[in-house]
Amino acid sequence: MGRLYDRLCAAEAVLAGTLLVLMVALIFLGGVARVLGYPLNWSTDFATAFFAWACFFCADIAWRRNSLMAIELLPRRLPDAGRKVLRLANYAIISGFLAYLMVMGTWLAWTSRVRSFQGIPEISYSWVTMSLPVGGALLLATTFLKVRDELRGIDTGTTAAQDVL
Amino acid sequence: MVWVLVAFTVFLLMGMPVAFAIGIAGCVFFLQHPELPSTIPIQLTISQTQNFALLAVPLFILAGNMMNNAGITTNLLKLATVLTGRLRGGLAQTSIALSTLMSGVTGSSIADAAMNTRLLGFEMLKRGFSKGYAAGVLSYGSLLAPIIPPGIGFILYGTVGQVSIGRLFAAGIIPGFLLWAALALTISLTARRRGYEPELKKAPTPKEIALACWGGLWAILFPVILLAGLRFGIFTPSEIGAFAVVYTVVIGLFAYRVLKAATLREAIEGSLVDIGGVMFLLALSAIFGYGIVFERVPEAISGWVLDLTDSPSVVMALIVILILLAGTFMDGAVLIIMLTPIFLPLVTQYGIDPVHFGLVFIMAATIGNYTPPVGAAMFVVCQILRCPIGVYTRESMPFLIAVSALTLVLIFVPEIVLWVPNLIFGKG
Numbered sequence: 001m002g003r004l005y006d007r008l009c010a011a012e013a014v015l016a017g018t019l020l021v022l023m024v025a026l027i028f029l030g031g032v033a034r035v036l037g038y039p040l041n042w043s044t045d046f047a048t049a050f051f052a053w054a055c056f057f058c059a060d061i062a063w064r065r066n067s068l069m070a071i072e073l074l075p076r077r078l079p080d081a082g083r084k085v086l087r088l089a090n091y092a093i094i095s096g097f098l099a100y101l102m103v104m105g106t107w108l109a110w111t112s113r114v115r116s117f118q119g120i121p122e123i124s125y126s127w128v129t130m131s132l133p134v135g136g137a138l139l140l141a142t143t144f145l146k147v148r149d150e151l152r153g154i155d156t157g158t159t160a161a162q163d164v165l
Numbered sequence: 166m167v168w169v170l171v172a173f174t175v176f177l178l179m180g181m182p183v184a185f186a187i188g189i190a191g192c193v194f195f196l197q198h199p200e201l202p203s204t205i206p207i208q209l210t211i212s213q214t215q216n217f218a219l220l221a222v223p224l225f226i227l228a229g230n231m232m233n234n235a236g237i238t239t240n241l242l243k244l245a246t247v248l249t250g251r252l253r254g255g256l257a258q259t260s261i262a263l264s265t266l267m268s269g270v271t272g273s274s275i276a277d278a279a280m281n282t283r284l285l286g287f288e289m290l291k292r293g294f295s296k297g298y299a300a301g302v303l304s305y306g307s308l309l310a311p312i313i314p315p316g317i318g319f320i321l322y323g324t325v326g327q328v329s330i331g332r333l334f335a336a337g338i339i340p341g342f343l344l345w346a347a348l349a350l351t352i353s354l355t356a357r358r359r360g361y362e363p364e365l366k367k368a369p370t371p372k373e374i375a376l377a378c379w380g381g382l383w384a385i386l387f388p389v390i391l392l393a394g395l396r397f398g399i400f401t402p403s404e405i406g407a408f409a410v411v412y413t414v415v416i417g418l419f420a421y422r423v424l425k426a427a428t429l430r431e432a433i434e435g436s437l438v439d440i441g442g443v444m445f446l447l448a449l450s451a452i453f454g455y456g457i458v459f460e461r462v463p464e465a466i467s468g469w470v471l472d473l474t475d476s477p478s479v480v481m482a483l484i485v486i487l488i489l490l491a492g493t494f495m496d497g498a499v500l501i502i503m504l505t506p507i508f509l510p511l512v513t514q515y516g517i518d519p520v521h522f523g524l525v526f527i528m529a530a531t532i533g534n535y536t537p538p539v540g541a542a543m544f545v546v547c548q549i550l551r552c553p554i555g556v557y558t559r560e561s562m563p564f565l566i567a568v569s570a571l572t573l574v575l576i577f578v579p580e581i582v583l584w585v586p587n588l589i590f591g592k593g
Binding site for chain 2: 013016017020023027028030031035044047048049051052054055056057058060062063065067068069070071073075086089093094097100101104108128129131132
């Protein structure tokens with residue numbers, strides 16, 4: 001089970017990186033083609049579709065590595081036991097939210113499956129919508145593992161500071 | 166909306182990651198409004214990832230992470246040393262000059278701060294700079310990255326507020342150089358008192374200067390190509406991120422010939438974590454934003470402020486103070502995403518140019534990255550140098566004063582900001 005999950009994590013990183021490179025290639029090609037007078041109307045559509053998937057995969061990678069930014073002013077001042085309770089409370093709330101994203105996201109993808117993606121009739125918009133419930137499931141698995149570690153007495157302390165500005 | 170804010174504050178205090186706090190607090194609004202379909206938060210989150218302009222954000226992060234491996238940093242460091250070697254303050258001056266040069270290719274202050282610190286931090290300590298001072302120089306120097314084009318802050322603000330990203334980029338040029346001047350002057354003044362000597366014993370020869378300029382040429386050219394490309398419509402703002410990545414790879418492979426497949430892979434892997442943090446936050450912030458618009462919060466705040474004063478500069482100064490305060494514990498990107506929809510309608514009612522406001526706003530929001538208790542750039546620099554936050558705070562004070570004073574000047578003299586965009590793109 002552990003090995004399988006490790007493989008899943010590795011695949012997730014490879015997939016996210018590949019999508020990122022594809023986004024660069026598609027957008028760049030689209031720009032070049034337009035300048036040359038042969039605009040490709042599908043390149044940006046595919047790039048944004050990949051973007052949705054890459055976004056949630058990357059979110060899961062960041063969550064697993066404790067790299068989602070948080071404010072730790074209060075938790076830092078608490079005793080260890082208090083911090084643990086607070087962390088478990090966070091994980092509980094987050095799990096509820098992620099479960100909602102999974103269930104309602106899947107439902108939305110199912111009910112809107114006839115909606116076509118950016119006017120391309122062969123491709124359903126559900127391919128984009130599904131990125132959220134799938135991403136939510138991955139994030140939920142990561143959250144459960146954090147809870148398990150926490151219950152086993154491993155400190156899963158939240159964050160590293162991070163910002164892009 | 167009150168309960169949304171309460172929930173958001175409670176979650177933040179609990180130490181919940183900001184991205185989850187924004188998304189879950191945003192959902193509270195939908196719990197209060199059961200008449201709204203419960204799939205709206207899902208649709209909002211996904212539609213945010215389908216915003217073509219926001220695509221530039223992950224791509225810029227990727228480009229920034231590649232710069233180091235592409236040989237750009239090394240060449241610019243040589244140039245910065247030659248240019249500032251004779252100035253009082255030695256490596257501190259070089260560090261600020263390097264930030265200025267690098268900011269033409271990067272758009273992220275946190276990446277710039279981390280890179281500069283790894284490159285120059287320990288060298289500065291070896292030459293006798295005090296830890297707090299070195300940390301101050303290294304972190305505040307990175308304020309240049311988002312101000313000199315390109316900058317991720319401009320893309321976020323321009324996308325959220327529907328403001329021309331080309332004009333915003335152009336608006337950053339003069340304030341960027343003023344910022345460099347302000348920081349260099351602060352170093353000169355403080356270095357005299359602290360006895361920090363120039364880095365080079367004698368002035369570089371014209372040949373040395375010419376060689377260094379030639380080496381850094383590809384990097385210096387980038388912002389020029391960028392603005393020209395935007396001006397003449399060769400590429401759109403959303404495409405510049407992809408362009409930056411391709412440009413970096415091409416330079417690294419063919420001009421400097423140092424880029425390898427392994428380092429390229431490393432840069433991509435490193436970017437995934439950065440991108441995840443930012444994009445997840447952006448995506449979930451759409452849930453939060455829905456309630457703000459639905460309940461006409463900007464209008465309410467506008468009405469309240471309009472009763473208070475009718476001077477545009479005073480309004481802007483008030484907003485900046487608020488942002489600086491919020492910035493001490495909130496992240497710059499979050500501030501831009503959350504507050505642009507609230508403040509932009511307000512300032513436009515006062516006839517303030519959205520480009521002028523945008524620049525001042527981004528500057529103020531980024532300053533928040535350098536101030537305790539919470540500041541991302543501060544954390545990174547202090548972590549690498551193992552500098553206590555208290556020491557950093559005390560010794561970086563001159564830089565905080567310098568950048569705050571410059572922000573004040575930019576508020577009251579909009580021409581400094583607007584001259585270049587009006588020149589390049591015509592009067593808006």
